[in-house]
Amino acid sequence: MSKKALILGVSGQDGAYLAKLLLENGYEVHGASRDHIASSFENLTKLGIRERIIAHSLQLDSVECIRKLFSELDPDEIYNLAGQSSVSISFERPLETFQSIAGATINILEALRLDNPSIKLFNAGSGEMFGETLVPATEKTPANPKSPYGVAKADAFQQVKCYRESYGIFAATGILFSHESTLRPERFVTQKIVRAAIRIANGSKERLKLGNLNIYRDWGWAPEYVEAMWRILQYEKPEDFVIATGETHSLREFVEHVFQSIGFNAWDHVDSDPGLLRPSDIAKSVGSPKKAALLLGWHARIAFEEMNKKLILECL
Numbered sequence: 001m002s003k004k005a006l007i008l009g010v011s012g013q014d015g016a017y018l019a020k021l022l023l024e025n026g027y028e029v030h031g032a033s034r035d036h037i038a039s040s041f042e043n044l045t046k047l048g049i050r051e052r053i054i055a056h057s058l059q060l061d062s063v064e065c066i067r068k069l070f071s072e073l074d075p076d077e078i079y080n081l082a083g084q085s086s087v088s089i090s091f092e093r094p095l096e097t098f099q100s101i102a103g104a105t106i107n108i109l110e111a112l113r114l115d116n117p118s119i120k121l122f123n124a125g126s127g128e129m130f131g132e133t134l135v136p137a138t139e140k141t142p143a144n145p146k147s148p149y150g151v152a153k154a155d156a157f158q159q160v161k162c163y164r165e166s167y168g169i170f171a172a173t174g175i176l177f178s179h180e181s182t183l184r185p186e187r188f189v190t191q192k193i194v195r196a197a198i199r200i201a202n203g204s205k206e207r208l209k210l211g212n213l214n215i216y217r218d219w220g221w222a223p224e225y226v227e228a229m230w231r232i233l234q235y236e237k238p239e240d241f242v243i244a245t246g247e248t249h250s251l252r253e254f255v256e257h258v259f260q261s262i263g264f265n266a267w268d269h270v271d272s273d274p275g276l277l278r279p280s281d282i283a284k285s286v287g288s289p290k291k292a293a294l295l296l297g298w299h300a301r302i303a304f305e306e307m308n309k310k311l312i313l314e315c316l
Contacts, residue, residue: 002028006070030054033057034058077120112169129150132146174225175242179225231292257304
């Protein structure tokens with residue numbers, strides 16, 4: 001019999017790519033959103049899999065609603081990819097961010113503890129929980145978040161660890177560093193840059209305004225990162241893994257590479273706007289994927305330059 005998976009946050013970038021991967025691996029795939037009737041599931045449609053996903057409505061602020069759905073479906077695996085996903089927005093809506101990430105995570109864990117302790121849980125963590133990383137962060141690097149989003153992810157990470165150790169639940173966190181695709185909305189800076197560059201190439205006279213251009217990030221390709229999520233739940237025991245490329249590039253370098261790819265000089269069209277600076281930012285964020293390579297056989301195959309080309313080509 002095929003395995004059954006439930007993806008919380010199926011409508012987002014990672015949820016859509018993960019759903020596609022699981023279908024390719026013979027899973028019966030269920031997806032949850034706050035209101036599956038009203039949701040467009042645009043990303044699932046873009047990947048051509050909308051009709052193959054069984055959608056459900058789920059309020060993650062209600063333990064009883066979660067318990068009911070989990071018991072009805074009795075999935076083999078649950079992937080928690082839900083929650084507010086923008087670092088920038090988290091500064092504007094810190095309470096909402098914390099509740100949608102940390103609050104939802106403990107509700108999910110409680111539902112498993114009370115009724116379904118045999119179900120495997122993947123929790124989507126973030127490299128943002130480490131804050132500055134002068135050397136690549138590992139699974140043992142202490143949390144030192146610099147944003148409400150990072151604080152919420154650090155809290156959820158500790159919750160998963162606590163429930164795993166205290167109640168024997170198969171729960172594991174993938175500590176995901178930045179990973180991109182064209183399924184990202186334009187509020188994410190990589191898509192903001194790529195889409196503006198393409199409009200400028202097509203004759204737009206706009207000027208692209210960005211914040212701090214001197215930040216360094218560990219950027220990967222999103223479809224590869226969902227493969228790591230799946231591998232984490234196939235591992236023999238629940239463990240946490242950093243999922244990253246191990247390399248950094250500056251936002252300035254990203255901007256220059258994108259504009260060069262379409263035959264333009266970036267600095268004829270781009271301005272740094274102090275009004276877009278965050279209250280607190282991370283100068284360098286990079287992770288060490290050594291444990292994932294050793295135990296899961298996973299490593300990022302698509303490098304920075306190829307990722308940029310794919311972002312541009314898929315937006316044309």
